[in-house]
Amino acid sequence: MTSTRCAACKHLRRRCPPDCIFSPYFPSDNPQRFAYVHRIYGASNIAKILQDLPVHIRGEAADSLYYEAHCRMKDPIHGCVGIITLLHQQIYNAQTQLSKIQAEIAVLSAKAQTESHYQHQVEHVPNVDENF
Amino acid sequence: MGGNPPCASCKLLRRRCAQDCVFAPYFPSDDPHKFAIVHKVFGASNISKMLQLPLHQRVDAVSSLVYEANARARDPVYGCVGVISYLQNQVSQLQMELAVAQAETLCIQMQQEPAPIATNPIMLEAQDDKSSFFLHQNNLPQFLSFSSSNNVIFDSFKKESIFGQDMIS
Numbered sequence: 580m581t582s583t584r585c586a587a588c589k590h591l592r593r594r595c596p597p598d599c600i601f602s603p604y605f606p607s608d609n610p611q612r613f614a615y616v617h618r619i620y621g622a623s624n625i626a627k628i629l630q631d632l633p634v635h636i637r638g639e640a641a642d643s644l645y646y647e648a649h650c651r652m653k654d655p656i657h658g659c660v661g662i663i664t665l666l667h668q669q670i671y672n673a674q675t676q677l678s679k680i681q682a683e684i685a686v687l688s689a690k691a692q693t694e695s696h697y698q699h700q701v702e703h704v705p706n707v708d709e710n711f
Numbered sequence: 712m713g714g715n716p717p718c719a720s721c722k723l724l725r726r727r728c729a730q731d732c733v734f735a736p737y738f739p740s741d742d743p744h745k746f747a748i749v750h751k752v753f754g755a756s757n758i759s760k761m762l763q764l765p766l767h768q769r770v771d772a773v774s775s776l777v778y779e780a781n782a783r784a785r786d787p788v789y790g791c792v793g794v795i796s797y798l799q800n801q802v803s804q805l806q807m808e809l810a811v812a813q814a815e816t817l818c819i820q821m822q823q824e825p826a827p828i829a830t831n832p833i834m835l836e837a838q839d840d841k842s843s844f845f846l847h848q849n850n851l852p853q854f855l856s857f858s859s860s861n862n863v864i865f866d867s868f869k870k871e872s873i874f875g876q877d878m879i880s
């Protein structure tokens with residue numbers, strides 16, 4: 580008889596009931612997925628989080644929990660907060676660059692306006708010879 | 712007699728707070744919420760395991776765990792991933808604005824350059840092509856160097872079709 584236990588029940592070495600809270604989101608072909616979330620959150624916390632959510636969004640929750648667990652495994656100090664910090668830095672850098680460029684545009688536009696105004700004046704100065 | 716009061720963790724867990732309690736330096740008794748939230752999301756024993764780090768790294772680890780726990784409490788579905796998604800959209804938006812601003816700068820500069828033989832319509836068209844070349848060749852300003860380290864993780868998760876939406880800008 581082939582085993583049809585989900586990855587969670589396999590990991591927890593228990594029978595996988597028909598209404599297993601984990602089985603839709605932790606299929607047996609991806610044992611790492613449950614191993615990571617179990618390591619960071621624990622099975623009962625995962626079950627609690629999923630149970631408190633409507634069924635149609637549990638998949639998204641399981642995915643985000645896996646993502647965060649994965650980040651924490653890769654970076655035990657910062658987890659996914661390291662990525663958030665990096666993004667904040669990128670936003671700050673981009674805003675600074677944007678402000679610089681916008682200031683540059685303002686200067687260039689003002690210069691272009693001044694030059695065009697001066698050129699207009701030069702074109703309309705009466706010929707000196709006409710006055711003599 | 713009268714030792715130190717129990718830390719927030721040991722108060723919540725209703726146990727004696729030992730001298731070498733792993734939680735005490737990071738979860739003082741005057742901030743019970745801090746431990747309560749990480750305990751709710753991760754569990755005390757998992758926190759204890761995750762604090763098995765060199766001492767000088769534990770403060771940062773606790774800070775990030777508290778941040779993640781709070782994010783998960785605010786958004787039980789997406790947690791920190793929701794924050795990451797939002798910030799990535801901001802980065803994309805800023806990248807577009809920068810590209811537009813840089814193109815505008817180039818246009819103004821080219822308009823101000825003395826046009827050699829600008830009356831010839833063919834030459835005018837060639838100049839237009841030059842400005843569009845700068846626009847289309849590279850959508851990102853050259854002086855920006857966004858680190859793509861986070862994209863490595865997003866790429867591998869995209870292959871698993873986790874979110875069904877493109878999180879990478």
